[in-house]
Amino acid sequence: MPSDLRCNALLFAFSAMGVLAIVSGSSKLTNASEPPNIVFIFADDLGWGDLSCYGQRRIKTPNLDRLARQGTLFTQFYVAGSVCSPSRTGIMTGQSPARHRIFGHLANRESNQRRGMPDALDPDVPTLTDVLKDAGYVTAHFGKWHLGNVSPDQYGVDAFRTDKFCNVAGKQAIDIWSAEARPVCTANILDATLDFISEQSDAPEPFYVNAWFSDPHATLNPSPDQLDRVKNLAPQGVPFPGVAQVYYACVLEMDRQVGRFMDRLEQLGVADRTLVLFSSDNGPEDFQIRNSAHSGVGSSGPFRGRKRSIYEGGIRTPLIVRWPGHVPAGKVNRTSVISGLDFLPSLAAIAGASADAVSDGDGEAMDDVWLGADRERRTPCFWEWRYRVFGHPANKPPQLAVRDGDFKLLVNPDxxxxxxxxxxxxxxxxxxxxxxxxxxxxxxTRMALQWNKTLPDSPRDPGAGMESWRWP
Amino acid sequence: MPSDLRCNALLFAFSAMGVLAIVSGSSKLTNASEPPNIVFIFADDLGWGDLSCYGQRRIKTPNLDRLARQGTLFTQFYVAGSVCSPSRTGIMTGQSPARHRIFGHLANRESNQRRGMPDALDPDVPTLTDVLKDAGYVTAHFGKWHLGNVSPDQYGVDAFRTDKFCNVAGKQAIDIWSAEARPVCTANILDATLDFISEQSDAPEPFYVNAWFSDPHATLNPSPDQLDRVKNLAPQGVPFPGVAQVYYACVLEMDRQVGRFMDRLEQLGVADRTLVLFSSDNGPEDFQIRNSAHSGVGSSGPFRGRKRSIYEGGIRTPLIVRWPGHVPAGKVNRTSVISGLDFLPSLAAIAGASADAVSDGDGEAMDDVWLGADRERRTPCFWEWRYRVFGHPANKPPQLAVRDGDFKLLVNPDxxxxxxxxxxxxxxxxxxxxxxxxxxxxxxTRMALQWNKTLPDSPRDPGAGMESWRWP
Structure with a gap:
């Protein structure tokens, strides 16, 4: 990306969407640097309130807390969807997932068809990995994919190992879902990531890697050792573990593995020239979901709503950004609203990618904010959810939401x-x-309803957008 | 109670409290009847939304649903406290528990002293069992007590078997808390109740019995058989049960035991002349409590708040009343607000007890409502909670609440x-x-603050009455 584009706020008006994407200004630090390596660690169903650096008090998460102290912690980060596939589509395309008919989680063909969804994200849509590959990066993906039954290499991913779930595992699948694999799934994903990074550590090109976990998504199955580490959460005298014990054993193991990963990055000598992002794809699961036996105890912090909800608890998730010497260390940014849709334009700017690559996005380049600016967002954020929301009636929002400044409005399409x-x-x-x-x-309301009109239509659940309890 | 008192609304003005207790009118059905036997079944930490007749959808509770079809289900029943001891004090005395310094749960002497609480409910205070005993009833108590370290016979209880918790177990303790006892604790409490009823079934005097459960209070330990009955709630492939499975296994067992109990009442020939009440002492537990490993999944239905909260979810609990030929069968009363404080004056009226016995109460005689009237309550309800509330910040209310008509106001003492x-x-x-x-x-506000001034003072938790999250 030419520096004059980066040094001036250039506005791309998207007539179809009626919203603006802004490739922002103050990337002074990146100007003076080589494009960094980038590792994006994405937890699965981890709540905003599940890390001790975000206020959780049941266990300590020392390694993610350390990552936050070495970088910047954002309190106002949002994913673009309230479940896996939409949220991941938002990260990868920089576009509202519903534009690609990714309204809900990608499932089997029948379920996708019933909801008017494709079986995969259209591989012709430019993705973050396409953009970074074009900008000279070697790209990789390890772990959960959940963008459908098309191989990651169709999206600009050079190397990958993923789960069998979508039959696109690549050379060698990583088992992240079977009960036996659950105690080691995060370790295995990070081992694959480290293998790749080891190979790339002396290469002239920078690398971009997705390390996408399946923890702490249900069904959880921590090992006896892992359970023992949080035995203070065990119920007394009964022959099975407690629910918080099961869940936080997995969160603690995830934290340990991130610590091991960061130590290894240091040992490989790449930590200082690597931008590490840590986040989660949506809010914590709810107990009303059968397989969520133990994930339902995850915390949405002070927020209303959980996974599937477009109240804050379903879409506001942790975001920690670390890049020594570039991203302020020990900072908490409470001012700036960041969206998962911003990843593509922000990372494109940091990577020096072509402006064309980000010209049809719904996000805003926030690289200047990652690098220390404390500014407010210039563009609104939108969310939509067409299906039922499970759990407590208070967590069931209207179907559309828009945040502009400090105001958030929710409304049904009617x-x-x-x-x-x-x-x-x-x-x-x-x-x-x-x-x-x-x-x-x-x-x-006008903004939300106009935005909704630009989105493809699809069948909606009866009861979507309604609070409900089966009263006697 | 003379019939002229019952046939006219007689108002007792309580100058100290500024509220009214009303011994109500339309007990036409009781006039024509002998005073019934009375059994009060009290569940522990069962939420308003945990029975399928109250809208729960995870398992069926066929026996309690049947009890509701054979009697009247109330949607607006409140206990007088948001935890065990205050709520039970309210039932037993008909008076706001804080009048007796029962502000929280009775614990060890040190903890009670620290909170300005006695070690037991003052045995000189007239209780429901005193009143009914004076009215010619044989009275009994089986199961959890939690009114402190004074023996139930000091409160007008003729026969009792309770837990060891407060060293007042009586001739033979019922183990309701040890891990081994948990799968059979409800069965054991009802067996003791049935033994007593068998003995009394041919006696000339009517009987009053408390059958007070420890289910589904934590720590739960259902048997493998009990878990197997709700295996549809089990997580797949992992070596331990799911949290909803553990909790609803216990709710289902409680339901089964109530069914067995009702069947046995029929066999003993006393079911038709026995008034059966079923309720719960407060809302469902929260996961933030360590020993609540699995009870935290209990449902507050559509309400805000859980145990300890004076939002609806902590104090509104199920109430089912069955008395064939007297209490309308299959009715759902959605109109009338009933309080646990009403038990004493309502049951006194039904039992034909002396009006003096209920002259210093905080409740309202609602026997006419139990017997079919669909009237609104005439007196306000008050609640207070001086300590911290655990769990989601949204569940943490101010310290005082008053409900008058459809309005509920919450406010802090300041x-x-x-x-x-x-x-x-x-x-x-x-x-x-x-x-x-x-x-x-x-x-x-004036009502709540004036009421608060009539209550004894005690140390309050820092943070009581405040929402909180440890923000980064």
Whole structure:
């Protein structure tokens, strides 16, 4: 990307979407640097409130806390979807997942068809890995994929090992779902990542790697050793472990493995020239889901909603960014709203990719914010969910949401059930202030409904967007 | 109780409390009857939403559903406290538990002293069992007690077998807490109850029995057989049961045992002349409590809050009343707000006890409502909680609450953090409408703060009445 593009705020107007993507300004640090290696670690169903650096008090997560101290922790990061596939599509394309008909999780053909979904993300859509590969990166993907039954190499991924789930495992699958594999799945994903990085550590090209976990997604099966590490959470005298014990054993193991990974990056001599991102694909699972036997105890922190919900708890997840000498260490950014849709334009800017590559995105280049700027976001964020939400009625939101500044509005596609929250004073979305701000309601409702009109249609669940309890 | 007292609404003005207790009118059915036997089954930490007749969908509770079809199910029943001892004190005395310094659960002497609490409910306070004994009943208590280290016979209880917890077990303790006992604790409590009823079935006096369970309070330990009955809730391929499986195995066993108990009442020929009450002492436990390993999955239905919270989910619990030919069968009463404080005056009226016995209560005689009237409550309900509430910040209410008509106001003792909910349209306490009803806020705030002034003082937790999350 030419520096004049990076040094001026260049606005791309997307007539189809009515929104703006901004390739931002102040990448002074990157100008002075070689493009860094990039590793993106993506946890699965980890809640915003599950790491001790985000306020969790049941166990310590010392390694992720250390990553946060060595980099910047963001309190206002959002994924673009409230479940796996949409959220991952948002990261990989920089575009709202519904534009690609990825409305929900990719499942079997029948289920996909019933919901008007494809069986995979269209490989012709430019992805983050396409963009970085074009910019001279060697790219790789290890672990969970969940973008459908098309091989990752069709998306600009040079090397990959993934799960059997979508029959695109590559040379050698990594078992991340069987009960036997669960205690070692995160270790195995990071081992594959480290093998790749070892090979690349002396190569002239920088690398980009997705290390996408299946922890702490259900069904969890920590080993006796792993359970023993959190035995303080065990119920007394009964012959089976406690639910928090099962869940946090897995979170703790994930934390340990990230620590081991970071130590190994140091030993390989690449840690200082590697940008490491850590996040989670959506909020914590709910107990109402049968296989979520133990994942339902995950924490959404102070937020309302869990996985599937477009209240904060379903879409606001941890984001830690570490790049020594470039990303401020020990900083907590509470000011800037970041979206998963920003990954592509932000990383493209950091990698020096062509501006064309990011010209049809829905995100905003926030590389300047990652690198230390404390500015507010310039563009709104949108979410949608067409299906039922399980669990407590309070966690079941309307089907559309828009955040603009500190205001978040939720509304159904028919214009009903309007809720407005001032997230600066009420991050938990408890006080609907729609009645006090008719002008804001009108403006944001129009934005949300106009955005919704640009999205493909698909069958919606009866009951989507409604609170419900089967009253006696 | 003379029939003229029962046939006219007689008002007792309690100058100390500023509230009214009303010994109500329309007990026409009781006039025509002998006083019935009474069995009060009290579950422990069962949520409003845990029975299928209250909307739970994970398992069926056919026996409690049948009890509801044979009697009346109330959707607006409240206990007087949000944890065990206060709630039980409210049932037994008909008075706000804080009047007796029972602010929280009775624990060891040190813990009680620290909180300004006695080690037991003062045995000089007239109790439900005193009143019914005086009215000619033979009284008994089986199972959990949790009213402290004074023997039940000091409270008008003729026969009892309880747990060792408070060293007042009686002739023979029932083990309801050890891991080995958990699979059979409900069965054992009901067996003791049935032994007593068998002995009494031909006696001239009616009987009153508390059958107070320890299910589904933590720590739960269902047997392999019990777990197997809900194997549809098991996680796949892992060597331990799922959390919902553990919890609902215990709920299902409780349901089975209540079914067996009702069948046995029929066989003994006493079912038709026995008033059976079923309820729970407070809302479902939270996972943040260490020993609650599996109880935390219990459901508060559509309500906000869990155990310890004075939001609805902590204090609104199931109430089913069955008395063939007297209490309407198959009815759901959605109109009438009932309190645990009403048990004493309502049962006193049904038992024909002296009016003096209920002259210093905080409840309202609702026997006419139990017997079919669909009237609104005439007196307000009050709650208070001086300690921390664990779990999700949204479940942490102010320290005081008052419900008057459809409005519920919550406020801290210093007048801060005012929340007003219209429970008719918003039973989930989602929309604080304080700003729209300044007159109601003023009136109910004054009521709550005046009520609070009548209560004994005690140390309060720092953080009581506050929402909180340890933000990064």
């Amino acid at each position: 214009g009903g059930r309007v809720e407005l929250y001032d997230l600066a004073s009420d991050p938990g979305e408890r006080d609907n202030v729609a009645a006090n701000h008719p002008d804001v309601v009108q403006r944001l | 007048g801060g953090r005012v929340e007003l909910y219209d429970l008719a349209s918003d039973p989930g306490e989602r929309d604080n409408v304080a700003a729209n009803h300044p007159d109601v806020v003023q009136r109910l």
